[in-house]
Amino acid sequence: MNRFLNVVGVADAVRESVKIAPATETETVPVEQSAGRALAAGIEADTDIPGFDRSVVDGYAVRSADTTGAGDALPALLPCVGRVAMGTSDRKLVVQDNECVYIPTGGVLPEGADAVVMVEYTDEAGDIILIKKPVSHGENVLLRDEDFKKGGIVLRPGRRLTPQDAGVLAACGCAMVTVAKKPVVGIISTGNELVPVTAIPGPGQVRDANASMLAAWLSEYGCIPRLYGIVKDEREAFEAIIFKALPECDVVLLSGGSSKDDRDITAGVIAGRGEVLVHGIAIAPGKPTIIGRIEGKPVFGLPGHPASAFVVLIAIVRPLLDRMLGLEKPLIRTVKANLEENIPSQRGREEYVRVRVENGKAIPQFGKSGLLNTLVSSDGLVCIPAGYEGLEKGREVEVILW
């Protein structure tokens, strides 16, 4: 094992990460539970939507020509010859010249009519309706297939479904929808200094915060985290738990172990039973990251510091998950803001600085990558590309929001 890492750039690391993504699997879920999921196959309208010319207001179906010139002072007087009932189509209900028919919102426009006058612009005088405002051809009518045409493409594959999309799917007759399956991501915590969350840390010990953080992020991002607890830095125990996790998971994260010994064991186990593709990335924080593969499954060795692990999760692991999640674009939300302070950076590595966003300003939250409090006090990350020696105060930056 080399004493120093053979560091690769972020773009190369991401390429390696995405390259080993297992193929996206699909599953079928109820449409009400589909929001946030990636659509696996395109959806076409199975019928015209709507399937008939529909009134979009409560009012009177008319021939628009009969309302020309109508006003408060001189309303058009049209006898009401019927009422449209909801949910049926009455072929015998016809609007002739100088007649009207009452129509509720959503009702089928009767034959002969070409527009609807809102009830607010009418008055009743017995069976005669006083129309006090003219309407034009098609006014207040949703035409057959105006929303979607039968056979037309409604939603494209890879789209992350919104709640409104769920409505569209329902309108297209999809009670169930095929989406990308949630990847199962195993989390194995390593490090002799780690104790479980429920333990009181003894001298030199810390609670395993990273596993909970990673699991919570993965859940929110649409994956299924699976926690395998803490293994001590003994190669046999380590291998045993990895080989327990591999068949149960699509991806395995080894949540370090911040020390070099831990990282060496991690790299040794991956190299011994699979292959190490990347060991060391030009990213700060997060340099001592490992990307590997065992039995065809991606295995990441994450750095031990919480902030480092989190940055690597977002910058390096996420693109692989995006691929597995079948997403056409990442779920990451960004916001533009202006830097409130200079951020120094080292040329040659991509640097991620935590920032708080306030009134359009990005306020750097500098701090050691071992700290959790800067993660909590910040709203997101600003990336300083490898070619820069820092960014200047006032510069507009894109903040990757948590």
Next chain:
Amino acid sequence: MNRFLNVVGVADAVRESVKIAPATETETVPVEQSAGRALAAGIEADTDIPGFDRSVVDGYAVRSADTTGAGDALPALLPCVGRVAMGTSDRKLVVQDNECVYIPTGGVLPEGADAVVMVEYTDEAGDIILIKKPVSHGENVLLRDEDFKKGGIVLRPGRRLTPQDAGVLAACGCAMVTVAKKPVVGIISTGNELVPVTAIPGPGQVRDANASMLAAWLSEYGCIPRLYGIVKDEREAFEAIIFKALPECDVVLLSGGSSKDDRDITAGVIAGRGEVLVHGIAIAPGKPTIIGRIEGKPVFGLPGHPASAFVVLIAIVRPLLDRMLGLEKPLIRTVKANLEENIPSQRGREEYVRVRVENGKAIPQFGKSGLLNTLVSSDGLVCIPAGYEGLEKGREVEVILW
């Protein structure tokens, strides 16, 4: 029942909506599943975090004074007198003047040392370590309680927990955390024109898209939707399903029924068995909305058009859900953008226009509120306040993102 609605402003409607919010209930969930939930009670650190002075790098613990002036040409030569083991504290391991001790990342800083030199700036010559860069007091060390002090407030109640917060909670010994319970929201679809998603619509019929849309949104927003299917516009059947839903839900949404008859039945049932607080809101789309209460539970009559129902859900129902979800601020995400076109609006009502956001531009997606396709092609809503007669092209607006 009045023929015309007695319209109130949006702010008043929201006030009525929030006023009838049932008290927030709490539940305890595993910390890994807590992201997105609102913290019910403040969290304090149960120990200092970290509980000891910790190295943040792999290197050599030293007395910083011994490194003064060290460089490549003239390194400080310090005999290495021991190694720090991870996860324990060795009281006998002491760094004296002109000595050093190997320390891995995360190790306990040994007595006598006040800084750590990164291994990258050292060389070995047998037992002698060549220190080629000076360090200052405290350098590369995370001090005891630097992250959080025992008894200090770590997270405040009402905070929507992030994945990083889950890490902090774990560090504070919380394997389980008490959060606001997810409100159960019943959805009853009404309207003689509606048929289930799985049916082929006959003449005059449409599939019930709104229920799926509402349920998907509610799930994503952290509620538990419960679907009660479609009831026809018959008062008895309607009442029966409402009284089935009320004991099972915290809030009930009546998903209209776009016609005036439907709305009248809805208002009649609420008024007959409870109270109607608001009937008609100065909002577009969404005017014919009902806010009521039956047996102490909020009951909303939503408009029938998908876009109208969605706007009312976000503008009027959401603030009530925020209260029940225990959130200190809404989950709504916004982005600033410049209007690509003029948006006309009617003074006296709050108007919501769907927009697509592209390269910092908000492009209005005009269309009848009966359309689903404008909801799908848009990324969010722009609100035009009641006091405006539209907004001009180029103006910076805040887009409420889906």
